[in-house]
Amino acid sequence: MGDESQEDVLKINPLDAKRLGIKTGDTVKVTSPAGGIIVKAKLWEGVRPGTDAKCYGQGHWAYGRVAAMDYHTARPRGANNNELLPDDYERLTGGTARNGGFTGVRIERL
Secondary structure: OOOHHHOOEEEEOHHHHHHHOOOOOOEEEEEOOOOEEEEEEEEOOOOOOOOEEOOOOOOOOOOOOOOEEEHHHOEEOOOOHHHHOOOOEOOOOOOEOOOOOOOOOEEEEO
16 A cells, blocks of 8 residues: 555544454455445544544546546546445435435444
């Protein structure tokens, strides 16, 4: 893995990681009722126990070299967080209504 700004990681509180048997650098599968992604774990005390954090912007390829591992073959650099979020549309216009909110996930070490 390269420099951390380019890594696709899920940040997990060390207390949760210990309970799940996860260490920094482990490959983990994150699943929700909507879907799943596979990422690397990074233990970090800055995440509140019982929650996890993952930056947006990975998992896209169309943004060019920053997000794409290989732009010409449409291979993304990481996992797309939207795979975990349920579809939630505004009733009148059909626009995306979801702007944050809670999505429960399961994290397991692979």
